[in-house]
Amino acid sequence: MKILVTAPVIAAGVLAALCGVAAHAETDGDLTAMSLADLAKVEVTSVSKTNEALQRAPAAIYVISHDDIVRSGVTSIPEALRLAPNLLVTQTSSSAYVIAARGLGGNPTAQNFSNKLLILIDGRSVYTPLYSGIYADTLDVMLEDVERIEVISGVGATLWGANAMNGVINIITRSAYLTKGTYIDGGAGNQQQFGDARYGASAGADAAFRVYGLGFHRDAMQLAGGTGAGDGWSKGQGGFRSDWGLDEDTLTVQGDYYRATESTLNGLDGTVLGGNLVGRYEHHGAQSDLQVQAYIDQSEQIGPGGTGGFIVHTYDITVQDTITLGARNRIVWGAGERLYTYGITNETELLFEPTRHALTLGNVFVQDTVSLTSAVNVTLGLKAEDDPFSGWTPLPDLRLSWAINDHVATWAAASRAIRSPTPFDTDVVEKLGPTVFLQANSGFRPEEVHAYELGTRAQSSESVSLSVAAFYNVYDDLRTIEPNATTGFLPLYWGNMMRGDTFGIDAWANWQLTDWWRLSPGATWVRERLGFAPGASGLLGVGQAGDDPSSHAALVSSMNLPHRVTLDATLRYVGALPGPVLPHYTELDARVGWRMNQKTEFSLRGANLLHARHYELPAGDGEQITRSVIAEVRLTL
Amino acid sequence: MFSKGAWLGLFGLVVHGICAAATPISEDSIRAAYLYRFAGYVTWPQTLPADAPLIIDVMDSPGMARELRRILPAHPINGRSAQVREISSLQELGRPRIVYVAAGHARMLRELRPEDAAAMLLVSAEEDGLSDGSVINFVTVDRNVRFEVSLPAAQRWGLKVSADLLGVAVRVQGAHPR
Numbered sequence: 001m002k003i004l005v006t007a008p009v010i011a012a013g014v015l016a017a018l019c020g021v022a023a024h025a026e027t028d029g030d031l032t033a034m035s036l037a038d039l040a041k042v043e044v045t046s047v048s049k050t051n052e053a054l055q056r057a058p059a060a061i062y063v064i065s066h067d068d069i070v071r072s073g074v075t076s077i078p079e080a081l082r083l084a085p086n087l088l089v090t091q092t093s094s095s096a097y098v099i100a101a102r103g104l105g106g107n108p109t110a111q112n113f114s115n116k117l118l119i120l121i122d123g124r125s126v127y128t129p130l131y132s133g134i135y136a137d138t139l140d141v142m143l144e145d146v147e148r149i150e151v152i153s154g155v156g157a158t159l160w161g162a163n164a165m166n167g168v169i170n171i172i173t174r175s176a177y178l179t180k181g182t183y184i185d186g187g188a189g190n191q192q193q194f195g196d197a198r199y200g201a202s203a204g205a206d207a208a209f210r211v212y213g214l215g216f217h218r219d220a221m222q223l224a225g226g227t228g229a230g231d232g233w234s235k236g237q238g239g240f241r242s243d244w245g246l247d248e249d250t251l252t253v254q255g256d257y258y259r260a261t262e263s264t265l266n267g268l269d270g271t272v273l274g275g276n277l278v279g280r281y282e283h284h285g286a287q288s289d290l291q292v293q294a295y296i297d298q299s300e301q302i303g304p305g306g307t308g309g310f311i312v313h314t315y316d317i318t319v320q321d322t323i324t325l326g327a328r329n330r331i332v333w334g335a336g337e338r339l340y341t342y343g344i345t346n347e348t349e350l351l352f353e354p355t356r357h358a359l360t361l362g363n364v365f366v367q368d369t370v371s372l373t374s375a376v377n378v379t380l381g382l383k384a385e386d387d388p389f390s391g392w393t394p395l396p397d398l399r400l401s402w403a404i405n406d407h408v409a410t411w412a413a414a415s416r417a418i419r420s421p422t423p424f425d426t427d428v429v430e431k432l433g434p435t436v437f438l439q440a441n442s443g444f445r446p447e448e449v450h451a452y453e454l455g456t457r458a459q460s461s462e463s464v465s466l467s468v469a470a471f472y473n474v475y476d477d478l479r480t481i482e483p484n485a486t487t488g489f490l491p492l493y494w495g496n497m498m499r500g501d502t503f504g505i506d507a508w509a510n511w512q513l514t515d516w517w518r519l520s521p522g523a524t525w526v527r528e529r530l531g532f533a534p535g536a537s538g539l540l541g542v543g544q545a546g547d548d549p550s551s552h553a554a555l556v557s558s559m560n561l562p563h564r565v566t567l568d569a570t571l572r573y574v575g576a577l578p579g580p581v582l583p584h585y586t587e588l589d590a591r592v593g594w595r596m597n598q599k600t601e602f603s604l605r606g607a608n609l610l611h612a613r614h615y616e617l618p619a620g621d622g623e624q625i626t627r628s629v630i631a632e633v634r635l636t637l
Numbered sequence: 638m639f640s641k642g643a644w645l646g647l648f649g650l651v652v653h654g655i656c657a658a659a660t661p662i663s664e665d666s667i668r669a670a671y672l673y674r675f676a677g678y679v680t681w682p683q684t685l686p687a688d689a690p691l692i693i694d695v696m697d698s699p700g701m702a703r704e705l706r707r708i709l710p711a712h713p714i715n716g717r718s719a720q721v722r723e724i725s726s727l728q729e730l731g732r733p734r735i736v737y738v739a740a741g742h743a744r745m746l747r748e749l750r751p752e753d754a755a756a757m758l759l760v761s762a763e764e765d766g767l768s769d770g771s772v773i774n775f776v777t778v779d780r781n782v783r784f785e786v787s788l789p790a791a792q793r794w795g796l797k798v799s800a801d802l803l804g805v806a807v808r809v810q811g812a813h814p815r
Binding site: 031032034035036037040041042043065068175176177178205206243244245248249250284285289 | 662782802
């Protein structure tokens, strides 16, 4: 398979090199006849300089652009997140992924699930409040309508909010002004079949809207020995977004509804369903920018055959104001309040007590960015967060950025963040038959990190840019499993008895080799030094915090070949997992696309091409992920 | 069986076919089209006399001036003929409605002040053009030319910017703390 993939790459490269050009003009029409929104979509034949406009912030931000997503041919958000070198995305089943940044990605064997990221879709928080993890099967959006995904590795608590301990993933969809027209997309392959459709239009002079629907079926992965894992699933989703604008005010209303059916080995199906409605008002004044956002969100899961499940309702309102004071100060302040109500249908051996609860999460924050000189900015921020289990907590943040010259900028940061306790930490009861095996801890404290970062971005020439960030994170009160003091063992309970530090580097580069070929290498190295506090049992060892590879890397190649052919490939390497042990692996995704005309594009994509099947988490924690190939047609009408 | 020569001939034909490429589109041609369009989304505090042309001063960008001169004769702006003037310093600035400042002139952007000139739409292509005082700054995202807008700068120059323009902007300055 390796040869099958690389041969066309080489052949296409040789052909393009012989030509000496790779023209990629995407329009033959009169540019002056185009609307602003259409002009925004016209592709330039050659880009003189990599854009850094969205990456100026003093933080390790990697931006996955609309173009990256569309060209890679990925069909889900977790697969798109593999394009960010500062994230580790691990597929464990047909519908489940573990997403982590900078280590401590959890260890399912020890019931510690990746829980230190904040993930937002258009400002709506989508990590689950039940255990702070991410249900990847609830993350779908219309990928054609994604403007960009910002992936911030490191602490982002002050501005971004709760749970932004090791990173923030911010998925931003396009304004309805930019998605006018009809778009239809369909694909079929050995692992999945899907179809998407979107229609967008103007509504009067100042408004625009779009509606979309998507559906897919993804086949089961494999167990050891190659038998089917029985975890195929199907999903349908629909939604809309409307944007109104009048002078300095804009109003956005958007919503989605989805329902998925997920099979299991025993033949019983589980159901995942949910919906949300988001309203956002922005006032762009001369001295102040006000944003008010409110949303409601419902997320529900019904276990196989109706056993076990939950329903969570989230009601959230945030107000944020940005004020420019004089020439030097830019102040952002705001406040937010979130109400979660949940109900859980307990399983026989996994119970939440109580099964129903309402939790509130509030915050107030202020941040001032001071321009000390035209090249040096200092950002001071403080958020105070009020969670229902541990009360008010200060989350301070200090950032310094220095534009050394036109080509090099450097930044440094020190910040504190927490992972607030969740019902899984405080309310869960696990049984083995009639015996209570684990009783959660109502006194569970927040997990805490003090993070120190140093980063540099350089544009060394017109065609090469580089970003490097070094981090040193000091953790305290990480979750452990402790024996009952009275009985000496059962029931176990969750303690806060692990501490230690991690350090490492995230680095990535963009290299525009020619006007038709770009290479983007990236890698993350993490070293973890964890230990137990005095008096801790040490049960399950420090590995429970994360079965993390010490390094992972990716190399993305994007080629614009003549005759509107694009060739994109992502080679990714993930280092060995220490325990449970899994050897390192390398995998390749590749897509060749041919834009026949302005309206029609055909493509063929292969995922996980180097192995017929491979594990990303060891057997028991994950299934074998299989090689897949898919053919796709996209129509823009 | 084909001979080696026939294979080479066939390969040559394929290469020749692939090399017949379409006309390239430059960043300047897209920026010029935007510039032509922007005037429809911006309101200036003073109206121009009925027969006066709309003047666009272009600082240090022959490519942009060439593109504008190519498209403007056939495409009046808001029903008014437009004139392009190429300038290389602040002193040469006339009384333009629109000024385009090519990359590499951040200092000039910072020196342009509303109190020294009539209201004009200041458009730039600088890495951090909005911080340098520009109202609209072109940025290149992937292979698309996009733009960002500063409302404080628009207000300083007495300009009103329509919401449609803001809707397409990749960033509206001040709107989000990033």
